[in-house]
Amino acid sequence: MKELIEYIAKSIVDKPEEVVVIEVPAEDGVILKLQVAPEDTGKVIGKEGRIAKAMRTLLRVSAIRKGTRATLEIISDSSENDL
Amino acid sequence: MERVEISAKSEEEAVDIALAELGMSRSEVEVVVLKKGRGGLFGLGSEEVRVRVTPLELLSDEDVDVGGMAKGVLENLLDLTGITASVTLGMEGGEDQAVITLDIEGEDLGILIGRRGETLSSLQYLVNLIISRHLKSRVGVVVDVEGYRQRRYESLRLLARRMADQVRSTGRSVTLESMPASERRIIHIELRDSPYVITQSIGQGEGRKIAILSRDNEGQPL
Numbered sequence: 001m002k003e004l005i006e007y008i009a010k011s012i013v014d015k016p017e018e019v020v021v022i023e024v025p026a027e028d029g030v031i032l033k034l035q036v037a038p039e040d041t042g043k044v045i046g047k048e049g050r051i052a053k054a055m056r057t058l059l060r061v062s063a064i065r066k067g068t069r070a071t072l073e074i075i076s077d078s079s080e081n082d083l
Numbered sequence: 084m085e086r087v088e089i090s091a092k093s094e095e096e097a098v099d100i101a102l103a104e105l106g107m108s109r110s111e112v113e114v115v116v117l118k119k120g121r122g123g124l125f126g127l128g129s130e131e132v133r134v135r136v137t138p139l140e141l142l143s144d145e146d147v148d149v150g151g152m153a154k155g156v157l158e159n160l161l162d163l164t165g166i167t168a169s170v171t172l173g174m175e176g177g178e179d180q181a182v183i184t185l186d187i188e189g190e191d192l193g194i195l196i197g198r199r200g201e202t203l204s205s206l207q208y209l210v211n212l213i214i215s216r217h218l219k220s221r222v223g224v225v226v227d228v229e230g231y232r233q234r235r236y237e238s239l240r241l242l243a244r245r246m247a248d249q250v251r252s253t254g255r256s257v258t259l260e261s262m263p264a265s266e267r268r269i270i271h272i273e274l275r276d277s278p279y280v281i282t283q284s285i286g287q288g289e290g291r292k293i294a295i296l297s298r299d300n301e302g303q304p305l
Contacts, residue, residue, distance in 0.1 A: 004163035011156070011213040016110065048288070051212065054205035058164050061194055061202055065165035 001062045001070050005032050008055055013040035029069030032059070041076055086137040088117065094132045101136035110217065113137045139219065149214065150174070150183045153224045156213050157185050160206060166195060184225045185210070195228050200235065203228055204263060236269050243273040246295050251279045256296040256304075261286065267293050 002021050010016035018037040023030050036044055045052045056072050063070040087104055091097035098114055105112065113136070120132035154172045161168055168189030174182070187195060196203050207226035214222045227233065239262075246257045259270070270293050271282050281298040284291055296304040 004160070007159060007163055008209060008213070012216050014110070050208070054208050054212075057197070057202055057205040058160065058209070061166070061197075062164045064194065 001030070001059060001066070002032060004058060004062050005034055005055060005072060008058075009034055009036060009044050012051070013037065013043050015040055026069075026071070029063060029071070031071050031073055033073050033075050035075040038076075041074070044074060086135060086141060088133060088135045090118075090131040090133045092120065092129075092131060094120070094134060097132050097134045098136060101134065105136065105138060107138060111139055113139060139217075149218070149222055149224075152217070153183055153210055153214050153222070154185055157187070157206065157210050157226060160209060161187065166192075168192065168195075182223060182225055184227060186230065187226070187228045192228050196231050200231070200263075203231065235266070239266055239269045240273045243270045243295075247274055247277055247280045250295050250297055254297055254305075256294055258285070258294045259292055261290045261292040264291075267291070 002023050006019060006021045009019045009021070013019060013036050015037040018035075018040070020035045022033045022035075024033060025031075034044065043051070044055070046054075052072070052074060059070050059072055087101050089097045089101045089104070091100060094114075094116060098109070101114075102109060102112065115135045115137070116132065117135050118130070118133040121130040150172045154170050157170050161170070166189065168187045171186045171188065173184045173186060194202070195206070197205075203226060207224070210226055211222055211224050214224065225232070242259070246259065250257050262270075267284055271284075274280055274282050274295065277298075279298065280295050281302060281304055283294045283296065283304070285294050286292050299305055
């Protein structure tokens with residue numbers, strides 16, 4: 001699941017070397033925290049959140065295959081707020 | 084700036100050397116493996132990997148194997164999602180505007196289509212996004228699961244004709260459930276030449292849907 005998000009993010013940002021995905025255990029599965037270069041944040045969210053939504057859809061399929069749950073959080077570097 | 088060919092112990096190493104020589108990043112070049120290497124015993128009999136690295140700006144359209152690239156991206160996505168399936172590359176339409184289609188085949192693929200084709204749409208969207216970023220130009224690759232789209236489009240055409248008949252006989256307009264743009268397009272095209280009804284898209288964003296209305300002789304809604 002981590003590899004899936006890493007692959008997608010690295011394929012669409014300008015600075016793939018700054019893509020970091022951290023897997024954090026949660027109550028009923030895992031939370032994947034995706035961090036990219038500040039100027040790449042928009043590239044992984046997309047217009048009206050479309051890219052983030054597509055990543056979450058595939059992540060859900062991946063989690064179902066593994067019999068678990070996963071949520072994706074995109075970390076905004078500048079504000080530390082989750083989007 | 085020109086293309087370079089480099090030999091090294093691994094593909095990764097060869098690409099790194101080439102990128103350093105060109106002063107470019109991985110996303111700005113196309114890499115073709117000319118010779119696969121072979122790891123020998125203690126370096127004996129081993130063969131180096133040879134790659135050709137070409138700056139994207141040097142590639143003409145014919146040089147880029149968009150279909151092969153799209154197939155590779157889709158295979159990676161499926162593999163990382165934990166789906167075992169095979170991808171067949173095909174072309175649809177005439178030579179001038181051939182559309183690249185990727186059909187996924189395998190077992191238990193209902194999960195890949197998802198509710199109202201949502202998962203399939205996401206896959207298609209991501210494949211196109213990744214290829215477009217890579218080539219720095221827009222592409223329109225169609226991703227299908229065992230002909231799901233083909234069947235869906237056929238049932239939409241049937242629905243369109245049935246609803247048009249209903250509008251004609253009752254004189255009351257009909258609004259269909261919301262659909263993505265690609266599906267609305269199918270219905271617009273199907274009823275485009277109808278002498279009795281016209282179609283309109285109404286609503287915003289994901290709630291956008293088609294209304295079928297009676298028309299007068301000039302093609303205006305009644």
